[in-house]
Each structure stands twice: as C-alpha cells, then as structure tokens.
Amino acid sequence: MKDLSLHILDIAENSINAGAKKIVLRIVEDPVKDLYSISVEDDGPGIGVDILHRVEDPFFTTNRKKKFGLGIPLLKQAALDCGGHFNITSNPGAGTTLFASFKLSHIDLKPLGDIGSTMLALICGHPEIRYVLFYEKGDFYYGFDTDELKEALGEAPVNLPEVLMSIRNSINESTGGRAAAMWKANE
Amino acid sequence: MQKLTIDDLKKIKEQYAATFNLRQGGYKAKVTVHMGTCGIAAGARAVMNSIVEELASNDVKDVIVTASGCAGFCSKEPMATVELLGAAPVKYCYLNAEKMKRIFREHIQQGNIVEEYALVMGSETSY
Numbered sequence: 001m002k003d004l005s006l007h008i009l010d011i012a013e014n015s016i017n018a019g020a021k022k023i024v025l026r027i028v029e030d031p032v033k034d035l036y037s038i039s040v041e042d043d044g045p046g047i048g049v050d051i052l053h054r055v056e057d058p059f060f061t062t063n064r065k066k067k068f069g070l071g072i073p074l075l076k077q078a079a080l081d082c083g084g085h086f087n088i089t090s091n092p093g094a095g096t097t098l099f100a101s102f103k104l105s106h107i108d109l110k111p112l113g114d115i116g117s118t119m120l121a122l123i124c125g126h127p128e129i130r131y132v133l134f135y136e137k138g139d140f141y142y143g144f145d146t147d148e149l150k151e152a153l154g155e156a157p158v159n160l161p162e163v164l165m166s167i168r169n170s171i172n173e174s175t176g177g178r179a180a181a182m183w184k185a186n187e
Numbered sequence: 188m189q190k191l192t193i194d195d196l197k198k199i200k201e202q203y204a205a206t207f208n209l210r211q212g213g214y215k216a217k218v219t220v221h222m223g224t225c226g227i228a229a230g231a232r233a234v235m236n237s238i239v240e241e242l243a244s245n246d247v248k249d250v251i252v253t254a255s256g257c258a259g260f261c262s263k264e265p266m267a268t269v270e271l272l273g274a275a276p277v278k279y280c281y282l283n284a285e286k287m288k289r290i291f292r293e294h295i296q297q298g299n300i301v302e303e304y305a306l307v308m309g310s311e312t313s314y
Contacts, residue, residue, distance in 0.1 A: 006227055009222070013222055013256070066257070069224070070224050074224070120236055121220075124253070125253055155200070156199055157203075159251075160248075161242035162199060164243070166199075169190075173190055
C-alpha cells in the first residue's frame, strides 16, 4: 500500500464484508505528542477470542478459498515500522475497533494520501452503509457523516456520480487537499 | 471544485426529482470493481474513481458502479467486471484509470468489448 488512505479503504472493506452497517474512521495527527493514528470502528458481528489473536497472521484467513489474508498484517507492519502500535479489540456481537499509531516524525511514515478517493470508493461500492469520518490535525477538526448527507439529499441516492465527486473534492479540500496531504507530516 | 454546500445538495436533490421518471427503466450497465486487498494495493481505487469521473462528466445516469472482493486472480489486479443489460459479464484485468476510460467509451457507451484488456466472459462469483 502506497499510502495510509489505501490501508483505511482495505480495513473498512473488511468491516463491510463482515456485515457492518456503520463504520467510524478516525485520523488524528498530533504534533505535540509526535503521534499519527488511524482507527476503524465498526458495528459488525465482532471477532471471537479464538480467532482474534490470529487475524494479524498473514497466513490466516476466514476465506475458505484462499490461504492468506494480508490486509491487517500489512497495516500492522506499517505501524510497527514507524515506531507505532497496533491493536484490534473486539467482542462478538459488539463490533470491532482496529487502531494503528505511528510516530509522526518517523521517516518511514506513509502520507495519508487521497482520503477523498477512499471515501468515494467506499460510498460508491457500498452506499447503504453509514460512514463517519473524523479528521484532526493539531487544533484543526473536520467531520463527515453520510447520514447527514443523505438527509440533505432526500430522495436522491448518495451514489450518484456528481454527489460522489462532490464528496471527494469536499473531503480533500477540507483535510488539506490531495497535494497537501502528501508528506506534510515530516516538514 | 468548490466545497460541497447545502445549496449544491438542494440543486442535486431538485435535479434528481426532475429526472426521476427517466430512471424508472433501471440501469443499462453495471461495473464491479474488485476491491480486495490485492486490488486496492494494485490501484483499484484509481480505477473506481476514473469510472465515476467519466459518469459524472458525461452525465450518464443509467450505469451503476459497485465493489466486490478478491476474485482469486490477485496477480491480474486491478480488475473490473462490466455487465451490459442482457449480455454476459466481461472481466477486465491489469486496469488503470486510462484503460477504464477507454472501456467506458467503447464498451459501456458503444457496446464493443475492449478485447485487448479483457480476461474472460462469464458470470462472477465473489468469494
């Protein structure tokens, strides 16, 4: 994965495939604590204790037709490579929260990248799901919620091409834009 | 492009209401972009963004874009399946934004399969 927004897309797809109806994405950049963190929280069926410690293993998958599952191990590796932490907490029936943190000043920290495109891909692929995005950078704060958007749109579906384009551009502009999201972290 | 405002949303809402009857006929094509870990790592997000951009800029209302998981051909990602109403689905492989635009013009709009990029014709099982 070239940037963190691709990891976020991948992890959110896991939640959707597990049957989540609501996904909360949090991106926090804290220069004071020298910390960058992302978390993906869903309301899916959760992961049982027997499996929970194994999902970080690249050779573990619940897919009967494959022998590997790389999404979670790739993000874990990215976090640990940057002096960060990684954990997944889950309870059957109570959803799953995946958390990955990075040292903000670490030379290997990937840029956030095009988070607007990630949101476009998620909403376009699975418009029935409620997505909530929180973005914090120091004192700056930005929030996005597809439920608010759906309310404003009324009958019009959220996956109309022009709506998706507006969402992408709006998110990218509010979070510093595509270009600004690249490598600002290490300035 | 400007930030999304409430006025923009109202406009979209009104436009949608005005064209609603035209939509009753349903969709003429469905594009499924494969969004497994393998697809995402290879560039599926750009492919999906590319098709949505084309639909928006050409004002196409009767094509639905959706996502599926890994189809088991990880080395051929990014892949997408294009299904025209009444025709067998076609799987395309090794895609990028530019190739997707050509598929939109030639296959979705004109009905000619882009054989150069096609992998196989047949129905999809996502697992």
